Amino acid sequence: xxxxxxxxxxxxxxxxxxxxxxxxxxxxxxxxxxxxxxxxxxxxxxxxxxxxxxxxxxxxxxxxxxxxxxxxxxxxxxxxxxxxxxxxxxxxxxxxxxxxxxxxxxxxxxxxxxxxxxxxxxxxxxxxxxxxxxxxxxxxxxxxxxxxxxxxxxxxxxxxxxxxxxxxxxxxxxxxxxxxxxxxxxxxxxxxxxxxxxxxxxxxxxxxxxxxxxxxxxxxxxxxxxxxxxxxxxxxxxxxxxxxxxxxxxxxxxxxxxxxxxxxxxxxxxxxxxxxxxxxxxxxxxxxxxxxxxxxxxxxxxxxxxxxxxxxxxxxxxxxxxxxxxxxxxxxxxxxxxxxxxxxxxxxxxxxxxxxxxxxxxxxxxxxxxxxxxxxxxxxxxxxxxxxxxxxxxxxxxxxxxxxxxxxxxxxxxxxxxxxxxxxxxxxxxxxxxxxxxxxxxxxxxxxxxxxxxxx
Numbered sequence: 001x002x003x004x005x006x007x008x009x010x011x012x013x014x015x016x017x018x019x020x021x022x023x024x025x026x027x028x029x030x031x032x033x034x035x036x037x038x039x040x041x042x043x044x045x046x047x048x049x050x051x052x053x054x055x056x057x058x059x060x061x062x063x064x065x066x067x068x069x070x071x072x073x074x075x076x077x078x079x080x081x082x083x084x085x086x087x088x089x090x091x092x093x094x095x096x097x098x099x100x101x102x103x104x105x106x107x108x109x110x111x112x113x114x115x116x117x118x119x120x121x122x123x124x125x126x127x128x129x130x131x132x133x134x135x136x137x138x139x140x141x142x143x144x145x146x147x148x149x150x151x152x153x154x155x156x157x158x159x160x161x162x163x164x165x166x167x168x169x170x171x172x173x174x175x176x177x178x179x180x181x182x183x184x185x186x187x188x189x190x191x192x193x194x195x196x197x198x199x200x201x202x203x204x205x206x207x208x209x210x211x212x213x214x215x216x217x218x219x220x221x222x223x224x225x226x227x228x229x230x231x232x233x234x235x236x237x238x239x240x241x242x243x244x245x246x247x248x249x250x251x252x253x254x255x256x257x258x259x260x261x262x263x264x265x266x267x268x269x270x271x272x273x274x275x276x277x278x279x280x281x282x283x284x285x286x287x288x289x290x291x292x293x294x295x296x297x298x299x300x301x302x303x304x305x306x307x308x309x310x311x312x313x314x315x316x317x318x319x320x321x322x323x324x325x326x327x328x329x330x331x332x333x334x335x336x337x338x339x340x341x342x343x344x345x346x347x348x349x350x351x352x353x354x355x356x357x358x359x360x361x362x363x364x365x366x367x368x369x370x371x372x373x374x375x376x377x378x379x380x381x382x383x384x385x386x387x388x389x390x391x392x393x394x395x396x397x398x399x400x401x402x403x404x405x406x407x408x409x410x411x412x413x414x415x416x417x418x419x420x421x422x423x424x425x426x427x428x429x430x431x432x433x434x435x436x437x438x439x440x441x442x443x444x445x446x447x448x449x450x451x452x453x454x455x456x
Contacts, residue, residue, distance in 0.1 A: 026170035029160035055155030085124035086131035304361030337423035
């Protein structure tokens with residue numbers, strides 16, 4: 001088996017060959033939902049769904065019922081669902097716990113298990129002893145030999161089941177080696193861990209009862225890597241194919257995924273495009289972006305407007321502390337834009353704000369020099385770089401075989417953006433609603449805003 005050596009330059013990383021016609025970019029949440037249901041219905045051998053959560057709502061029920069139907073039709077089908085341990089056992093942030101939902105989505109999984117003859121196991125993955133300090137943020141569904149990769153979780157808004165949608169990125173890759181590599185990682189490093197338990201069965205252990213198991217599990221994950229056979233990496237000539245993909249995974253400070261992200265930025269020559277829903281770069285990313293601008297690299301950052309943030313609550317509604325986060329991110333963005341106003345004026349730096357009505361924005365990823373594309377659920381923030389279990393697919397496309405798909409996807413993203421030509425176009429703290437202004441001032445005074453940037 002060949003293991004990823006994160007000290008290699010991105011173009012030297014071990015990789016899996018891809019065929020151009022085996023890569024398909026989807027452009028909307030509806031298209032993504034329809035494709036996911038189509039693939040589940042046609043599955044013959046295996047379905048592995050790894051998501052932060054599968055919500056007890058119409059979209060979540062549609063996906064779970066599709067899984068149960070597939071299992072009933074083909075009993076030999078290997079189906080596994082993985083969700084975050086903590087997230088599955090609570091309600092939505094700010095949601096009052098109802099009597100019929102005493103244990104969040106976990107109670108619903110158990111009900112589904114009792115009302116179906118087929119078995120669809122749902123495993124809770126505890127990345128940390130507390131959700132605040134780390135969650136399962138692995139992305140990617142494997143259905144037979146197809147990898148469906150998106151930053152989206154499963155609920156109504158991510159799948160655009162009702163009126164609102166949360167825009168994300170959606171990629172399909174038909175590649176048996178990549179699919180098996182991702183399934184093997186789940187089987188070897190997640191499902192065998194003593195800290196991992198089924199959530200669709202009753203008598204779920206309390207987190208405090210498995211605290212030591214969780215700590216050992218997290219330590220193990222720090223050295224866990226995707227791996228694949230050497231013969232799949234190189235052709236007989238020893239020359240890597242033009243189009244290829246490297247799966248990456250990491251948790252904690254200085255992990256391989258973090259290093260590759262920084263290497264991509266450090267080795268950029270002409271262009272960087274970054275998508276993130278929460279403008280809060282780790283210091284290492286900020287440093288490389290600043291260096292790239294000094295080298296004359298054109299940098300474009302596409303971030304959600306504060307009203308397109310999933311934590312945003314309109315001022316006319318009751319204030320919740322969590323609703324201050326979008327404003328905190330805008331403060332950060334304004335500070336960054338002010339520091340780089342000269343780069344903005346020279347058109348070396350472009351800042352775009354995404355907003356489409358009351359829909360929300362959840363895009364993440366990188367495009368570098370029209371040769372690299374990083375598909376990831378990583379928010380490119382301190383939490384992702386230190387706390388959560390993250391992964392990514394790095395596509396190297398030196399011949400630009402996917403250029404048309406790339407340009408089409410970017411055009412779709414940019415369609416709902418506004419270009420910020422001056423940092424003064426962004427609101428100041430004094431312009432915010434009174435409860436937000438009061439809270440941010442208090443946080444800044446006692447420097448708790450810095451802590452918030454690290455964990456939220």
